[in-house]
Amino acid sequence: MILAFGAWQVIAILVVALLLFGGKKIPELMKGLGKGMKEFKNASKPEEGNTTPDTEEKK
Numbered sequence: 001m002i003l004a005f006g007a008w009q010v011i012a013i014l015v016v017a018l019l020l021f022g023g024k025k026i027p028e029l030m031k032g033l034g035k036g037m038k039e040f041k042n043a044s045k046p047e048e049g050n051t052t053p054d055t056e057e058k059k
Helices: 007-021 025-044
Strands: none
């Protein structure tokens, strides 16, 4: 089953979230979600400073 949300479903979810959390709390939640996504993205990238002696350029 493919989850395809229509405009009415998205609006209903947003209204319920607004009622549950209030108008002031939602921006804080979105900020925390964005921070978490950024940290996950950075953690999934290979570290640039982590090289092995074989790949390190000789000076």
